[in-house]
Amino acid sequence: MRNVLTALDVGTSKVCALVAEPAPEGGGATVLGYGVSPCTGLRKGVVVNIEATVEAIRAAVAEAEKTSGVRVGAAVVGEAGAHIRGLNSHGIVAVRGGEVSARDVERVIDAARAVAIPLDRQVLHILPQQFAVDDQEGVRDPVGMAGVRLEARIHIVTAAQSYGQNLTKCCERANLTPLEIVFEPLASAAATLFPEERELGVALLDVGGGTTGIVVFHGGAVMHTAVLPLGGNHLTSDVAAGLRTPLNEAERLKLSYGVATNSVVGRDQTVQVPGVGGREPRVIARRILGEIIEPRMEEIFTMAAREVMRSGVADSLASGLVLVGGSSLLEGTQELAERIFALPVRRGLPINLKGMPEELMKPAYTAAAGLLLHAAGATRATSNGVVWGGRLGRLRSLVSDWMRDFF
Ligand SMILES: Nc1ncnc2c1ncn2[C@@H]1O[C@H](COP(=O)(O)OP(=O)(O)OP(=O)(O)O)[C@@H](O)[C@H]1O
Numbered sequence: 001m002r003n004v005l006t007a008l009d010v011g012t013s014k015v016c017a018l019v020a021e022p023a024p025e026g027g028g029a030t031v032l033g034y035g036v037s038p039c040t041g042l043r044k045g046v047v048v049n050i051e052a053t054v055e056a057i058r059a060a061v062a063e064a065e066k067t068s069g070v071r072v073g074a075a076v077v078g079e080a081g082a083h084i085r086g087l088n089s090h091g092i093v094a095v096r097g098g099e100v101s102a103r104d105v106e107r108v109i110d111a112a113r114a115v116a117i118p119l120d121r122q123v124l125h126i127l128p129q130q131f132a133v134d135d136q137e138g139v140r141d142p143v144g145m146a147g148v149r150l151e152a153r154i155h156i157v158t159a160a161q162s163y164g165q166n167l168t169k170c171c172e173r174a175n176l177t178p179l180e181i182v183f184e185p186l187a188s189a190a191a192t193l194f195p196e197e198r199e200l201g202v203a204l205l206d207v208g209g210g211t212t213g214i215v216v217f218h219g220g221a222v223m224h225t226a227v228l229p230l231g232g233n234h235l236t237s238d239v240a241a242g243l244r245t246p247l248n249e250a251e252r253l254k255l256s257y258g259v260a261t262n263s264v265v266g267r268d269q270t271v272q273v274p275g276v277g278g279r280e281p282r283v284i285a286r287r288i289l290g291e292i293i294e295p296r297m298e299e300i301f302t303m304a305a306r307e308v309m310r311s312g313v314a315d316s317l318a319s320g321l322v323l324v325g326g327s328s329l330l331e332g333t334q335e336l337a338e339r340i341f342a343l344p345v346r347r348g349l350p351i352n353l354k355g356m357p358e359e360l361m362k363p364a365y366t367a368a369a370g371l372l373l374h375a376a377g378a379t380r381a382t383s384n385g386v387v388w389g390g391r392l393g394r395l396r397s398l399v400s401d402w403m404r405d406f407f
């Protein structure tokens, strides 16, 4: 049977399934086929309607199967949602035999993750930040070093168990086994950031339909993760309410004429707004659209900036801010972000996945591309003898994969 990888991004606006073949040299994958289906089953990144979500997953997977000619049975699945939390932790162990072994590294990570995580939360990722051997800090790979004390700093990403269970249920009903649930902004980061950016310090913002995901890197490691329950859909409903126009028209107006800040709009530009319930269409200044959208976008960016501050490395993000997600396409977004974050801002695309179809080279598909990159690494770990399913085996494979990706 052909060795294929499947990634499934279940977003608030759309479900995207990518089917790919792992690259022979490892680490990457070439997309064989894909499917995208609009999804109405989620609110703010969380499943609220199982039927609608199952239908969207089925449709996206069926399309991906058709275009790739491959039958899909299992996938790496992405999860966003404001219930996801990141926390930093650290642990210390005594080194056995005077030299740090791989086993010591596992022990110290186990010690660091033994923080009180409530029973109703599930650990999604354990991301090592750095190790210290005796007084030597900032060690990335301590194996083989001489010392008596090993210390680890890690970042842990957890999710509310019930939300994850609903997502799993939706996949299973669509005849898809979720191999692993991955935090979506981390996947977006894998698809779009350069290693130098992660090294120098960078914040990634995935501004989607119902959520805004945040990941902050410094020294190659994840320092902070967060999700806000706000995204582009809120801009659309603000436009609908503000202009008293139906949601679908508000969405169309936002996509064609919306701006994140009026500083990019001329005074004489106008827009035609269709009326509701048989009322006449109206012509308004485009800046009115900006006046509705800007405060909400400002709110999203101000809350996100607060999260970036919490990382403790906000003052040393030499590579600035990278914006992905569908809403990053809104005109003026980069200008507004530069003003609020006081950082250089660039837009991100899923550039790190080889063979990504041209049509998907958009900021809304970074998460799907990153899930596939992660699946490619995970497959390699499996062939190295690490088993899926067993709790510890699974944990170790996760640690090693993300270490490889981010260190
Ligand atoms: N050109 C554009 N200008 C402004 N907004 C856009 C544009 N294109 C897409 N969007 C917005 O992007 C949002 C969808 O983005 P995306 O596909 O990244 O979300 P998602 O992954 O489905 O949702 P989430 O990640 O929040 O669960 C929608 O709100 C849509 O209106």
Ligand SMILES: [Mg+2]
Residues within 6 Å of the ligand: 011, 012, 080, 184, 206, 208, 209, 325, 367
């Ligand atoms: Mg998304």
